[in-house]
Amino acid sequence: MRSPTLSLPPLMKHQKWFLDPKWIIIALIVGFLLVFQVFPLLYLVFRAFFSTGKFSLEAFKRVYTYPLNWSALVNTLVTAFFSMVFGVLIAFPLAWLIGRTNLYGKKFFRTLFVATYMVPPYVGAMAWMRLLNPTVGSMNVFLQKIFNLSSAPFNIYTTGGLIWVLTGFYYPYAFITISRAMEKMDPSLEEASRISGASPFATLRTITLPMMLPSIIAAALLVFIAAASAYGIPSIIGVPGQIHTVTTRIIDFVYIGSQEGLTDATTLAVFLMIIANLVLYLSTFTLGKKQYITVSGKSTRPNIVDLGKWRILISLAVVLFALVIVIIPFVTVALSSITVNLGEPVFSEGNMTLRYWIRIFTRKSILNSSKNSLLSAVMAATFGMIISCMMAYLLVRTKIKGRKIPDFMITVGSGTPSVVIALSLIMAMSGKFGINIYNTLTIMVIAYMIKYMMMGMRTVVSALSQISPSLEEASQISGASWLKSMKNVTLPLIAPALVAGWFLIFMPCFYELTMSTLLYSTNTKTLGYELYTYQTYHNQQTASALATAILFIVFGINGLLNKLTDGEFSI
């Protein structure tokens, strides 16, 4: 018998290699990331071990034997660990109650908790230091009066206080991860358990929980690393209480400005980077594979567990939770922004004012910073989305070799703590290697892209993978070119995801604090940094007005995204 493949002309094999535009795209993205992400990070590690020109562990010895650094290390691990534990303990029940039971106001709560994910965490720190200040905190004073206590019950300037605020602002990470996994789980898996004789609680214990375990661990790790690399909260709450963390120490060292300071910062950053990479490895490359994929036959509504006589009680508990964790802090910040004397109640005679609001819209430095933030966030989001779209196309629609390389790099970038990214850029991009973009907005935009681009990419990837390629093929067979098919069929279908992805990059960049703190110059101050300096050094009310304005923007955009995606919007 003759084999038909033998007659293949030898040229055919090579033709594919000639100038496939996909290769050029991959090469461009990889090139960009190599220069601005991989090289700086590698150089950072190199610097830590070769601070004197040759290999030495001197810097490590010096840094890690210094007691203040040691306590910072311990504080970081302890606060991150407990935030992780409490975060998951809050997030799992909430996700279950909202996803699987007849809790009152499920939809509202879901939107609220997802929205808090987009709120800058330092807003929480600002609120809680007003509420639980050991002497004048308004919640402390209130509780003291009600329960007739001799002293304030809480002190926010403690490790416990730090854990409280970190948990309150990082549990949404876990909530979103767990909720999403729960939505993907075929409800008949739980129904099969009920019909086999298991009570709702036994079902939760023996089916739902074990099936969700990989996602729960992934969610836990996410909270851990977010809390460990947080800067806003520990710098506002921790520093006044002499509780240092690795991030605050790193930034202190950089601010010293000397070469030794930079070396010490680098050495500490390596520690943070190792933890982050370890977490990333575990959650993406080990757990990611273990997550059970279940194909559901038809889209049955999940069987709603009737909470019965507990329904009202549990709903009230969730209301209380939302009140304490979300509403009260936000209202506190909003009220601070219109209070003249923070020591007096806002509604007392002559204590209400709009002057701080007028200030944030008139003061030149604030307007300048806002402009910088807006500009760099728009650029980061736009360039980020261009790369995201190309990446999504390569990942979902092609089988081209090497498409996973930039995907991997982008994932690593987003898993790297902000402070490490910024530090590595400072060291590598200030002229030492031919590129000097230090003190420009460009360095800011690049840092933002490395950190937040993945949010956009994931959104587009998931939208595109839900569109069957046959839709594009049907357009091409009808006579439209590839480009026209994209424009007429694919683009309209993924448009909501494009908008959502753009905002998911834009939002965190717009109010970014950590990277900006390291990368700003006199002309490139950002909104986050401006707010932080007002909060810490000048005037808390002005900072509150800025924070409240940011809250309005966050919730406004969140509402817009919900509308655009018919309430399907999730991160």
Place this chain on the structure above:
Amino acid sequence: MSRIIIKDVMKAFGDVVVLNNFDAEFPDGKFVTLLGPSGCGKTTMLRMIAGFEKPTKGEIFIGDQEVSSTKTFVPPEKRDIGMVFQSYAVWPHMTVFENVAYPLKMKKMDKASIKEHVEKVLEIVHLAQYAERIPSQLSGGQQQRVALARALVAEPRLLLLDEPLSNLDAKLRDSMRFEIKEIQRSLGITVVYVTHDQMEAMTMSDIVIVINHGDIQQIGKPTEIYRYPVNQFVADFVGKINFIAATSANGEVQFKNSPQRLPYEGDLKGDVVVGIRPENLRFIKTGGDLTGTLLSKFYLGDVNDCRVEIGGEQVRVIAEPKSFDKHTEGESIQLRVDEFSVFVDTGDEDHMKILT
């Protein structure tokens, strides 16, 4: 005792009524099929029997136990029911053995008896050698059997099957159909089976309940449903049928668009629709009940599938295969009608079509 009585059950999701006055009794040990197009409410009925949905109105009894009414509601885990889901719902984090053992574990049975029971039921579904596998190592058909074994292991008083064969390929579907029927017969268990596939319904059921738009259309044995459909919907949904508009008077039905007629002794008068199944029309040489013109013929091997025009209406005829060479297209043809039904003309144009 596991007959099911459903009394006047109504179910609405918000304003949308999906089931209306469902009133039926499923006798003990019978294979009952809920048959209907998708969205007709059959799955909702099944889920109400299982306890996953609460009826908006009405009562459900299993055996002598009232499981659902305005006053009582027995949750699924207390109903002593086995169920096979459309997506199999085999738990991916447990082995085949653990999956099947689960209902017994919930009954707090001791380990030795669990092992004995599970092995026995795995034997029945031909999975004995797969006990230690995890589900992702099994084919769809095998996962299906795990689901079936899990549903049967606790010897429930009732087995519910929700389109269990719809995710299997055609060959496997055929063999599973007979296997399920065989298991039901040997265990003598009451089965409620939901499907939109009339072939499954016909081959497996003792009783078929045809549902459309949330209303029961007909309850009967497969032969009754097929030979004596009560309305055009049932006739159309179960099997193939030709509809011809006619007028009934003086002991005959007179076709509206042609001078042809058939003798009819039934009670319906006035505007009617005559329904004739394609296999009840036969080509004969002379003295046919109807005459027509052969439009086209398709040789299918076991039958000869023809289109015949009778007085302006296109009619499908399933003729014996030998007839293929005897007639040519365009030829005038005599037809004998073995059996036909007459329905009230509801004016519903939906059914005036040749079903292929």
